[in-house]
Amino acid sequence: MKKLILFLGLLVSMLVLAACGTAEENDGAENEEVEDKVWADIQERGEIVVGTAGTLFPASYYPEDSDELTGYNVEVFREIADRLDVDIKFEEMAYDAMLSALQSGRVDIIQAGPREESREKFAFSEPVKYSYVTMIVRADDLSGIETLEDLEGKVAGGAATTVYSEIARKYGAEVKTYGNVTNDAYLRDVANGNTDVVINDYYLQSLALTAFPELNITLHPDLKMHPTTNNVVMKKEATVLLEKINEIVADMKEDGTLTELSAEFFGGLDVSKEPDEEIIEIEGIE
Structure with a gap:
Protein backbone atom coordinates (compact mmCIF):
# COMPACT_ATOMS: atom_id res chain seq x y z
CA MET A 1 0.00 0.00 0.00
CA LYS A 2 2.81 2.38 0.88
CA LYS A 3 4.49 1.58 -2.43
CA LEU A 4 1.25 2.34 -4.27
CA ILE A 5 0.88 5.71 -2.50
CA LEU A 6 4.54 6.57 -3.24
CA PHE A 7 4.09 5.63 -6.91
CA LEU A 8 0.94 7.74 -7.21
CA GLY A 9 2.71 10.67 -5.54
CA LEU A 10 5.60 10.46 -8.02
CA LEU A 11 3.18 10.22 -10.93
CA VAL A 12 1.30 13.36 -9.82
CA SER A 13 4.61 15.22 -9.38
CA MET A 14 5.73 14.27 -12.89
CA LEU A 15 2.44 15.40 -14.39
CA VAL A 16 2.64 18.73 -12.55
CA LEU A 17 6.22 19.31 -13.71
CA ALA A 18 5.32 18.39 -17.28
CA ALA A 19 2.36 20.78 -17.19
CA CYS A 20 4.57 23.55 -15.77
CA GLY A 21 7.16 22.94 -18.47
CA THR A 22 4.53 23.15 -21.20
CA ALA A 23 3.08 26.33 -19.69
CA GLU A 24 6.53 27.90 -19.46
CA GLU A 25 7.27 27.00 -23.08
CA ASN A 26 3.97 28.46 -24.22
CA ASP A 27 4.53 31.57 -22.12
CA GLY A 28 7.96 31.94 -23.70
CA ALA A 29 6.49 31.79 -27.21
CA GLU A 30 3.76 34.27 -26.27
CA ASN A 31 6.24 36.56 -24.53
CA GLU A 32 8.37 36.70 -27.67
CA GLU A 33 5.41 38.19 -29.51
CA VAL A 34 4.46 40.45 -26.60
CA GLU A 35 7.99 41.76 -26.14
CA ASP A 36 8.11 42.92 -29.76
CA LYS A 37 5.61 45.74 -29.35
CA VAL A 38 6.57 47.12 -32.77
CA TRP A 39 5.33 43.99 -34.54
CA ALA A 40 2.30 43.76 -32.26
CA ASP A 41 1.34 47.35 -33.13
CA ILE A 42 1.83 46.70 -36.86
CA GLN A 43 -0.42 43.66 -36.65
CA GLU A 44 -3.06 45.57 -34.72
CA ARG A 45 -3.07 48.42 -37.25
CA GLY A 46 -2.73 46.10 -40.22
CA GLU A 47 -0.25 48.64 -41.58
CA ILE A 48 3.50 49.27 -41.53
CA VAL A 49 4.71 52.90 -41.59
CA VAL A 50 7.88 53.57 -43.58
CA GLY A 51 10.18 56.59 -43.54
CA THR A 52 11.56 57.54 -46.96
CA ALA A 53 12.87 60.61 -48.78
CA GLY A 54 10.61 60.81 -51.82
CA THR A 55 13.18 63.07 -53.49
CA LEU A 56 16.08 60.78 -54.41
CA PHE A 57 16.16 59.17 -57.84
CA PRO A 58 16.20 56.19 -58.30
CA ALA A 59 15.76 55.11 -54.66
CA SER A 60 12.66 57.04 -53.58
CA TYR A 61 11.10 59.60 -55.92
CA TYR A 62 8.11 60.75 -57.96
CA PRO A 63 8.44 60.24 -61.73
CA GLU A 64 7.77 63.31 -63.83
CA ASP A 65 4.05 64.07 -64.14
CA SER A 66 3.18 61.41 -61.57
CA ASP A 67 1.99 61.53 -57.98
CA GLU A 68 2.86 57.86 -57.39
CA LEU A 69 5.92 57.34 -55.19
CA THR A 70 8.33 54.73 -56.53
CA GLY A 71 12.01 53.78 -56.63
CA TYR A 72 14.13 50.81 -55.57
CA ASN A 73 13.79 51.45 -51.83
CA VAL A 74 10.07 52.11 -52.16
CA GLU A 75 9.34 48.95 -54.14
CA VAL A 76 11.46 46.83 -51.79
CA PHE A 77 9.37 48.20 -48.91
CA ARG A 78 6.14 47.44 -50.79
CA GLU A 79 7.23 43.86 -51.41
CA ILE A 80 8.15 43.39 -47.75
CA ALA A 81 4.77 44.76 -46.63
CA ASP A 82 2.98 42.49 -49.08
CA ARG A 83 4.82 39.43 -47.75
CA LEU A 84 4.09 40.51 -44.18
CA ASP A 85 0.44 40.69 -45.27
CA VAL A 86 -0.03 44.29 -44.09
CA ASP A 87 -0.78 47.61 -45.79
CA ILE A 88 1.95 50.20 -46.18
CA LYS A 89 2.06 53.93 -45.46
CA PHE A 90 4.98 56.18 -46.45
CA GLU A 91 6.12 59.17 -44.41
CA GLU A 92 8.40 61.44 -46.43
CA MET A 93 11.25 63.16 -44.61
CA ALA A 94 14.89 64.24 -44.90
CA TYR A 95 17.48 61.55 -44.25
CA ASP A 96 18.73 63.36 -41.12
CA ALA A 97 15.25 63.02 -39.58
CA MET A 98 14.76 59.31 -40.23
CA LEU A 99 16.53 57.77 -37.23
CA SER A 100 14.82 60.12 -34.80
CA ALA A 101 11.45 59.33 -36.43
CA LEU A 102 12.21 55.65 -36.00
CA GLN A 103 13.23 56.12 -32.37
CA SER A 104 10.10 58.14 -31.57
CA GLY A 105 7.81 55.57 -33.16
CA ARG A 106 6.59 57.89 -35.91
CA VAL A 107 7.72 55.23 -38.42
CA ASP A 108 8.29 51.49 -38.07
CA ILE A 109 11.12 50.96 -40.56
CA ILE A 110 13.52 52.88 -42.80
CA GLN A 111 16.46 51.98 -45.02
CA ALA A 112 20.00 52.95 -44.04
CA GLY A 113 23.49 51.54 -43.66
CA PRO A 114 24.66 50.26 -40.26
CA ARG A 115 27.19 52.23 -38.23
CA GLU A 116 28.61 51.47 -34.81
CA GLU A 117 26.60 54.16 -33.02
CA SER A 118 23.33 53.29 -34.73
CA ARG A 119 23.84 49.53 -34.20
CA GLU A 120 23.66 50.18 -30.46
CA LYS A 121 20.18 51.70 -30.79
CA PHE A 122 18.61 50.00 -33.81
CA ALA A 123 18.33 46.59 -35.47
CA PHE A 124 19.48 46.07 -39.07
CA SER A 125 18.28 43.43 -41.49
CA GLU A 126 20.47 41.60 -43.97
CA PRO A 127 21.48 43.96 -46.82
CA VAL A 128 19.01 44.71 -49.59
CA LYS A 129 21.61 46.71 -51.52
CA TYR A 130 25.41 46.70 -51.83
CA PRO A 227 31.98 49.62 -49.47
CA THR A 228 28.47 50.18 -48.12
CA THR A 229 25.17 48.39 -47.64
CA ASN A 230 21.56 49.45 -47.39
CA ASN A 231 19.53 47.56 -44.80
CA VAL A 232 16.02 47.70 -43.40
CA VAL A 233 16.26 49.39 -39.99
CA MET A 234 13.90 49.11 -37.03
CA LYS A 235 13.93 49.53 -33.26
CA LYS A 236 16.34 47.30 -31.37
CA GLU A 237 13.53 45.55 -29.50
CA ALA A 238 11.68 44.62 -32.72
CA THR A 239 13.06 41.07 -32.59
CA VAL A 240 10.11 39.31 -34.23
CA LEU A 241 9.84 41.92 -36.99
CA LEU A 242 13.59 41.62 -37.65
CA GLU A 243 13.35 37.84 -37.95
CA LYS A 244 10.40 38.09 -40.33
CA ILE A 245 12.07 40.72 -42.52
CA ASN A 246 15.34 38.75 -42.68
CA GLU A 247 13.39 35.72 -43.88
CA ILE A 248 11.65 37.86 -46.50
CA VAL A 249 14.93 39.43 -47.70
CA ALA A 250 16.48 35.96 -48.04
CA ASP A 251 13.47 34.79 -50.04
CA MET A 252 13.59 37.90 -52.26
CA LYS A 253 17.23 37.20 -53.05
CA GLU A 254 16.53 33.53 -53.68
CA ASP A 255 13.52 34.06 -55.95
CA GLY A 256 15.13 36.91 -57.90
CA THR A 257 12.79 39.69 -56.75
CA LEU A 258 15.64 41.98 -55.62
CA THR A 259 17.53 41.35 -58.87
CA GLU A 260 14.44 42.28 -60.91
CA LEU A 261 13.79 45.46 -58.92
CA SER A 262 17.44 46.42 -59.20
CA ALA A 263 17.43 45.96 -62.97
CA GLU A 264 14.31 48.14 -63.21
CA PHE A 265 15.74 51.05 -61.26
CA PHE A 266 19.51 50.76 -61.77
CA GLY A 267 19.77 50.34 -65.51
CA GLY A 268 20.08 46.55 -65.54
CA LEU A 269 22.65 46.40 -62.72
CA ASP A 270 22.20 44.08 -59.75
CA VAL A 271 22.71 46.00 -56.50
CA SER A 272 21.57 42.99 -54.47
CA LYS A 273 25.01 41.43 -54.98
CA GLU A 274 28.36 42.72 -53.71
CA PRO A 275 30.21 44.69 -56.43
CA ASP A 276 33.31 43.13 -57.97
CA GLU A 277 35.44 46.28 -57.80
CA GLU A 278 38.73 47.32 -56.21
CA ILE A 279 37.48 49.63 -53.46
CA ILE A 280 39.60 51.93 -51.27
CA GLU A 281 39.10 51.22 -47.56
CA ILE A 282 39.08 54.38 -45.42
CA GLU A 283 40.49 53.89 -41.95
CA GLY A 284 38.33 55.27 -39.14
CA ILE A 285 35.13 55.42 -41.23
CA GLU A 286 32.44 52.85 -40.42
Missing part, protein backbone atom coordinates in the same frame (compact mmCIF):
# COMPACT_ATOMS: atom_id res chain seq x y z
CA SER A 131 27.44 49.57 -53.18
CA TYR A 132 30.44 51.82 -52.59
CA VAL A 133 31.15 55.53 -52.38
CA THR A 134 32.25 57.82 -55.17
CA MET A 135 32.14 61.54 -56.03
CA ILE A 136 30.41 63.86 -58.44
CA VAL A 137 32.79 66.63 -59.49
CA ARG A 138 32.98 69.24 -62.24
CA ALA A 139 33.73 67.59 -65.56
CA ASP A 140 36.24 70.14 -66.85
CA ASP A 141 38.72 69.98 -63.95
CA LEU A 142 37.44 67.26 -61.54
CA SER A 143 36.94 70.17 -59.10
CA GLY A 144 40.69 70.07 -58.47
CA ILE A 145 40.39 66.68 -56.76
CA GLU A 146 42.84 63.98 -57.77
CA THR A 147 43.13 62.20 -54.41
CA LEU A 148 41.11 62.06 -51.21
CA GLU A 149 43.61 64.44 -49.62
CA ASP A 150 42.61 67.07 -52.19
CA LEU A 151 39.24 67.37 -50.44
CA GLU A 152 40.88 69.68 -47.90
CA GLY A 153 39.39 73.16 -48.24
CA LYS A 154 36.68 72.03 -50.67
CA VAL A 155 32.92 72.36 -50.11
CA ALA A 156 30.92 69.14 -50.21
CA GLY A 157 27.13 69.11 -50.53
CA GLY A 158 25.28 66.56 -48.42
CA ALA A 159 23.19 65.69 -45.39
CA ALA A 160 24.72 66.35 -41.99
CA THR A 161 24.69 62.86 -40.49
CA THR A 162 25.67 60.55 -43.36
CA VAL A 163 28.85 58.55 -43.76
CA TYR A 164 29.44 60.57 -46.95
CA SER A 165 29.69 63.81 -45.01
CA GLU A 166 31.89 62.07 -42.45
CA ILE A 167 34.31 61.17 -45.25
CA ALA A 168 34.29 64.78 -46.46
CA ARG A 169 35.05 66.12 -42.98
CA LYS A 170 37.75 63.50 -42.37
CA TYR A 171 39.71 64.90 -45.31
CA GLY A 172 39.15 68.54 -44.41
CA ALA A 173 36.17 69.52 -46.58
CA GLU A 174 33.42 71.83 -45.39
CA VAL A 175 29.96 70.22 -45.61
CA LYS A 176 27.11 72.30 -46.94
CA THR A 177 23.89 70.71 -45.66
CA TYR A 178 20.51 70.60 -47.38
CA GLY A 179 16.96 69.82 -46.37
CA ASN A 180 14.88 67.20 -48.14
CA VAL A 181 15.66 68.53 -51.62
CA THR A 182 15.77 66.74 -54.97
CA ASN A 183 19.01 65.56 -56.59
CA ASP A 184 19.27 68.49 -58.96
CA ALA A 185 19.89 70.96 -56.10
CA TYR A 186 23.08 69.10 -55.17
CA LEU A 187 24.22 68.63 -58.76
CA ARG A 188 23.60 72.20 -59.91
CA ASP A 189 25.59 73.53 -56.95
CA VAL A 190 28.61 71.51 -58.06
CA ALA A 191 28.21 72.61 -61.67
CA ASN A 192 27.92 76.33 -60.82
CA GLY A 193 30.70 76.29 -58.22
CA ASN A 194 28.62 76.81 -55.08
CA THR A 195 30.07 73.47 -53.95
CA ASP A 196 32.90 71.36 -55.30
CA VAL A 197 31.78 67.79 -54.79
CA VAL A 198 28.95 65.48 -53.81
CA ILE A 199 30.17 62.32 -52.08
CA ASN A 200 27.54 59.61 -52.22
CA ASP A 201 26.51 56.17 -53.39
CA TYR A 202 27.95 55.06 -56.74
CA TYR A 203 24.75 53.63 -58.21
CA LEU A 204 22.58 56.55 -57.13
CA GLN A 205 25.02 59.12 -58.48
CA SER A 206 25.70 57.39 -61.78
CA LEU A 207 21.98 57.33 -62.57
CA ALA A 208 21.36 60.85 -61.28
CA LEU A 209 23.92 62.10 -63.80
CA THR A 210 21.92 60.70 -66.69
CA ALA A 211 19.02 63.00 -65.81
CA PHE A 212 21.14 66.16 -66.19
CA PRO A 213 23.41 65.72 -69.24
CA GLU A 214 23.60 69.49 -69.73
CA LEU A 215 25.43 70.06 -66.42
CA ASN A 216 29.23 70.31 -66.22
CA ILE A 217 29.54 67.34 -63.85
CA THR A 218 30.87 63.79 -63.91
CA LEU A 219 31.69 60.84 -61.70
CA HIS A 220 35.28 60.91 -60.53
CA PRO A 221 37.05 58.36 -62.74
CA ASP A 222 39.52 57.10 -60.12
CA LEU A 223 38.09 57.40 -56.61
CA LYS A 224 36.03 54.36 -55.57
CA MET A 225 35.96 53.91 -51.80
CA HIS A 226 34.26 52.60 -48.71
